[in-house]
Amino acid sequence: MNIKDLTAVVTGGASGLGYASAAALTQAGAKVVLLDVGQLRVDRAAAKIGCLGFECDVRDDQRVAEIVAQVGEELGCVRINVNCAGVAGGMLLVDKNGPVDIDSYRRVIEINLIGTVSLMTRCAAQMMQADALNDDGERGVVINTSSIAAFEGMIGQGAYAASKGAIASLCLPVAREFAARGVRVMAIAPGLFETPIMDQIPEKVVDSMLAKTHFPTRMGRPEEFADAVLAICRNPMFNGTTVRLDGAVRLEAR
Ligand SMILES: NC(=O)c1ccc[n+]([C@@H]2O[C@H](COP(=O)([O-])OP(=O)(O)OC[C@H]3O[C@@H](n4cnc5c(N)ncnc54)[C@H](O)[C@@H]3O)[C@@H](O)[C@H]2O)c1
Structure with a gap:
């Protein structure tokens, strides 16, 4: 699809991979709306990029629905949805004090998985109502963020890997479900990227991964993640799969 003038919703857009994606899509001529937590962070990022921003916790499905509806009315139907909101949520499932606090586990799944599903379903439903953009009948694309931890999670990633594994495994069935209505579904599985999320990971683990x-x-x-986002938007043959973007790293246990 030709990105210019299309409406794009990017979560996690105040920082890291989401910020770079929002900036690159804006640069490519899209009308971008970024979502993230923290009003000040959102306002700052949106002003820096020159796009719109909404404070929104992706776990709040009602708020997500309202924002996506408002964006569709004011900017035109959402055609691109990039979901980068996420937390690292490292934890052992049984440590010296016993089993994991289940609410900590649930938080990671709710942000990384349920939050992504909330956005992708709201945005895709809107795309499906819109006119086709080209002769292929393409109406829009959803790009979710998985992780290489989906495939070879390290010790301490029992929650994170489960959430990112789900993002990878829902990609094909949902792409198949949405195909007849012209909506593609892709995921990117980054390796190690230089963003603030790395602050949540112990230095020796980062060194070992590097x-x-x-x-x-x-x-x-x-910006290299954002380049992949643009390539996926532009090339309609990207559909139903998770692309590793990882410099050939394969994680070990620790
Ligand atoms: N950086 C890496 O090496 C790497 C590797 C694999 C996967 N990822 C994934 O990429 C995505 C982006 O991460 P990043 O590296 O840019 O980190 P980041 O911390 O810079 O960005 C994540 C953003 O998500 C936002 N966020 C967190 N919880 C939220 C919520 N409940 N509602 C809305 N926004 C919320 C944060 O505020 C932050 O701005 C994440 O899903 C992460 O798991 C990153």
Whole structure:
């Protein structure tokens, strides 16, 4: 699809991969709305990029529904939805004090998985009501953020890997479900990217992951994730799969 003038909703847009995606989509001529928590962070990021921003916790399905409806009315039907809102949520499932506090586990699943599903279903439903954009009958695209932890999670990623594994595994069935209505569904599984989420991961774990990254031997840059987002938007053959963006790193247990 031609990105110019299309409406795009990007979650986690105040920081890291979401911010870079919102900026790149704006640069490519899309009408971008970023969502994130913290009014000040949202306002600052939106002003810096030159796009719109809404304070929104992706766990609040009602608020998500209201924002997506408002965006559709004011900017035109959402055509691109990039979901980057997420937390690292490292935890052992049984530590020296006993089993994990189940609410901590639930929080990771609710933000990383349910929040993504809330956005993608609201945005996709709107895309399906719109006219086709081209002869293929394309109406829109959803790009979710998985992680390489979906495939080889490390110790301490029992919650995070489950949430990201779900993002990877829902991609094909949902792409199949939405296909007849012209909506594509993709996921990107980043390896190690230089963003603030890395502050939540112990330094020695980051060092160990970097040591196993083959080429390039550095962290990914948020702009490189954003480039992948643009490529997926533009190329309609990207559908129903999770693309690893990881410099050939394969995680080990720790
Ligand atoms: N950076 C990496 O190496 C890496 C690797 C694999 C996957 N990811 C995934 O990429 C996505 C983006 O992460 P990032 O690296 O840019 O980190 P980041 O911390 O810079 O960005 C995540 C954003 O999500 C927002 N967020 C968290 N909870 C939210 C909620 N309930 N509602 C709305 N927004 C919320 C945060 O405020 C933040 O702005 C995440 O889903 C993360 O799991 C990142």
